[in-house]
Amino acid sequence: MLVRFWGTRGSLAVAQAAGSIRSKIARALVAAKGRHFADEADAAAFVEDELDFATGGTYGGATTCIEIEATAGDGSFIVCDFGTGSREFGISAFARMAAGHARVFNVFMSHLHWDHIGGFPFFGPAFDPGSTIVIHSGHADVEQAFRRQQDEISFPVAFDWLRAKIEFRVLAAGETYRIGGLDVEVMEQQHSHKSYGYRFTDSAGKVAVFSTDSEHKIESMEGEADVANFFREADLVICDTMYSLADAVSMKEDWGHSSNIVAIDICHEARAKRLALFHHEPIYSDDDIQRMHQESIRYEELTRRDDSLEVLCAYDGLEVRL
Ligand SMILES: [Zn+2]
Numbered sequence: 358m359l360v361r362f363w364g365t366r367g368s369l370a371v372a373q374a375a376g377s378i379r380s381k382i383a384r385a386l387v388a389a390k391g392r393h394f395a396d397e398a399d400a401a402a403f404v405e406d407e408l409d410f411a412t413g414g415t416y417g418g419a420t421t422c423i424e425i426e427a428t429a430g431d432g433s434f435i436v437c438d439f440g441t442g443s444r445e446f447g448i449s450a451f452a453r454m455a456a457g458h459a460r461v462f463n464v465f466m467s468h469l470h471w472d473h474i475g476g477f478p479f480f481g482p483a484f485d486p487g488s489t490i491v492i493h494s495g496h497a498d499v500e501q502a503f504r505r506q507q508d509e510i511s512f513p514v515a516f517d518w519l520r521a522k523i524e525f526r527v528l529a530a531g532e533t534y535r536i537g538g539l540d541v542e543v544m545e546q547q548h549s550h551k552s553y554g555y556r557f558t559d560s561a562g563k564v565a566v567f568s569t570d571s572e573h574k575i576e577s578m579e580g581e582a583d584v585a586n587f588f589r590e591a592d593l594v595i596c597d598t599m600y601s602l603a604d605a606v607s608m609k610e611d612w613g614h615s616s617n618i619v620a621i622d623i624c625h626e627a628r629a630k631r632l633a634l635f636h637h638e639p640i641y642s643d644d645d646i647q648r649m650h651q652e653s654i655r656y657e658e659l660t661r662r663d664d665s666l667e668v669l670c671a672y673d674g675l676e677v678r679l
């Protein structure tokens with residue numbers, strides 16, 4: 358199984374401003390002081406190997422969109438959410454369809470807030486008469502949400518003008534479905550207007566869990582047993598860790614999101630193998646997110662009981678092979 362992250366930011370897409378790029382370059386130049394690079398490839402290797410991620414890269418700013426390439430799936434694209442990252446994914450999908458990939462998309466919606474549907478009007482395959490897009494959701498009002506954002510008052514292309522065959526299927530929480538050659542288990546989560554998590558198991562037995570926009574309360578962790586069961590022994594858990602713990606328990610309680618600390622506690626309980634920090638807060642800089650990642654790795658080491666949990670920090674463009 359291969360998991361690709363096309364969009365990892367929460368709530369609102371963000372772009373790197375010029376000042377941020379300048380300070381990354383200035384830091385890199387200081388770090389490279391006295392070094393000689395034979396060519397651009399040599400310099401690129403220095404950036405990759407010796408600079409920290411917040412200096413040499415960026416976590417990115419597109420909102421939620423993840424692609425899962427399953428082992429021995431049915432050949433369809435498996436996607437989670439239509440955040441703004443789905444625009445880039447659509448471009449990549451077109452290139453792969455031109456090379457013979459099936460023109461079928463199975464998309465699983467966590468929920469219907471703007472940051473999870475906002476890329477759909479810019480998703481190229483929706484305009485392709487040869488494509489079929491099946492949108493799976495726990496929400497009965499999923500079709501209404503997609504149609505409404507393309508009403509003329511908000512967008513120039515009405516939903517009915519789209520040329521792909523688009524279907525909506527409502528899934529029930531607690532059920533396991535066979536979709537796209539994967540077993541897909543659905544869990545209801547705590548969030549404004551609810552959200553749903555998905556547990557994907559491919560025919561090689563690899564498990565990825567997509568669980569975003571879900572609030573776990575640290576003072577009622579015994580109530581999280583269902584969540585730990587849903588995450589059980591997963592190879593990868595993609596988890597809403599929008600806030601640092603201090604933010605989550607102070608001013609942002611009941612905002613419908615969770616912290617890195619709570620996610621690590623639940624993943625330990627579940628004996629999961631990898632956790633991807635995800636749905637990054639838009640006001641956090643790359644330095645802030647990198648610091649949170651480092652603190653998360655330290656917290657995991659301090660609280661580890663049995664097997665270690667690898668803590669990744671999702672960024673736009675990350676690929677994880679399970
Ligand atoms: Zn969100």
Ligand SMILES: [Zn+2]
Nearest residue numbers: 468470548570
């Ligand atoms: Zn939300």
